Amino acid sequence: MATLGELERSVMDVLWDSTDALTAGDIRDDLAHGNAAGVGKELAVTTVLTVLSRLEAKNFVTRERDSRPHLFSASTSRAAHMAELMHEVLGAAPDREAVLARFVGQVSPREADALRRILAGK
Amino acid sequence: MATLGELERSVMDVLWDSTDALTAGDIRDDLAHGNAAGVGKELAVTTVLTVLSRLEAKNFVTRERDSRPHLFSASTSRAAHMAELMHEVLGAAPDREAVLARFVGQVSPREADALRRILAGK
DNA sequence: AATTCCTTTCTACACTATGTAGAAGTTGAT
DNA sequence: ATCAACTTCTACATAGTGTAGAAAGGAATT
Numbered sequence: 001m002a003t004l005g006e007l008e009r010s011v012m013d014v015l016w017d018s019t020d021a022l023t024a025g026d027i028r029d030d031l032a033h034g035n036a037a038g039v040g041k042e043l044a045v046t047t048v049l050t051v052l053s054r055l056e057a058k059n060f061v062t063r064e065r066d067s068r069p070h071l072f073s074a075s076t077s078r079a080a081h082m083a084e085l086m087h088e089v090l091g092a093a094p095d096r097e098a099v100l101a102r103f104v105g106q107v108s109p110r111e112a113d114a115l116r117r118i119l120a121g122k
Numbered sequence: 123m124a125t126l127g128e129l130e131r132s133v134m135d136v137l138w139d140s141t142d143a144l145t146a147g148d149i150r151d152d153l154a155h156g157n158a159a160g161v162g163k164e165l166a167v168t169t170v171l172t173v174l175s176r177l178e179a180k181n182f183v184t185r186e187r188d189s190r191p192h193l194f195s196a197s198t199s200r201a202a203h204m205a206e207l208m209h210e211v212l213g214a215a216p217d218r219e220a221v222l223a224r225f226v227g228q229v230s231p232r233e234a235d236a237l238r239r240i241l242a243g244k
Numbered sequence: 245a246a247t248t249c250c251t252t253t254c255t256a257c258a259c260t261a262t263g264t265a266g267a268a269g270t271t272g273a274t
Numbered sequence: 275a276t277c278a279a280c281t282t283c284t285a286c287a288t289a290g291t292g293t294a295g296a297a298a299g300g301a302a303t304t
Contacts, residue, residue: 003125005290005291007292008291023251024252025251043292044295046253049251049252049253050292050294051291068251068300068301069251069252070251079221079223079224082214082221082224082225083225086208086212086221087225089207092204093204095200098201100233100240101240102201102202102204102205103204106209111219112244115226115237116238116241118226119234122227129264130263145280146281165263165265166266167265167280168264168281172264172282173262173264176261190279190280191279191280192281245304246303247304248301248302249300249301252298253297253298253299254298255294255295255297256294256295257294258291259292260290260291260292261289261290262287262288262290263286264286265286266284266285268281268284269282269283270282272277272279272280273277274277
């Protein structure tokens with residue numbers, strides 16, 4: 001999968017944190033004033049649109065062209081994306097089980113429990 | 123953690139696949155003829171040395187300066203590195219458990235068993 | 245129909261990381 | 275002191291990303 005730059009990532013965060021589709025302007029404002037990671041970025045709308053186009057090309061974002069200010073939304077949930085990234089890392093290892101062992105070894109007890117629960121219902 | 127380019131990654135693979143420390147020349151040869159991922163790369167030794175320096179700066183590689191052709195080895199095991207990468211991804215998510223759920227959901231039955239085993243002995 | 249305003253697309257440039265390697269410098273051996 | 279091997283320095287090309295103005299498109303309004 002393609003990797004994301006910092007601004008691209010911030011934009012995705014805004015989209016992931018929003019239930020509904022957003023315009024470039026909405027995103028611009030969120031990046032400027034929103035509580036999220038993009039704290040304090042004063043960007044031109046064209047900048048946001050450029051980034052959105054790139055994200056669209058990378059299939060991270062879906063664009064509704066029929067709405068007049070185009071509406072953008074994440075094509076995948078954050079959780080799905082993150083999980084895929086993790087699988088990508090894992091897939092690059094010849095010794096997958098060793099990696100899993102290390103990975104689980106460093107997980108907090110709370111999360112170890114979560115994992116057990118998840119694995120039980122499967 | 124810093125991210126690795128393709129050649130950097132190939133060099134790390136050579137080091138990870140080797141039990142003992144290697145010289146730049148060794149690595150160069152492995153990349154050229156070795157079975158690993160670097161298939162068929164005909165590189166100048168200086169190129170390999172540059173990459174090794176960069177990897178050293180990123181703390182991926184340890185250099186023994188007292189040996190005359192310097193000896194290089196991976197500072198971390200591949201499994202540890204991969205596990206750390208996975209934790210890094212996970213750490214960037216606000217909804218960690220959701221990510222874990224997705225992740226485990228896409229794991230093969232064989233690996234699910236491995237996970238259960240690992241979690242049991244913990 | 246022409247104008248205007250909003251929106252999108254095109255074009256452009258700077259900066260960084262990475263791949264790549266020759267030139268220059270260093271050092272141990274003869 | 276010289277030579278050969280090795281390392282470090284310097285340099286350039288390419289690609290990805292951040293950034294945004296200029297140009298173009300389209301819809302409402304006069």
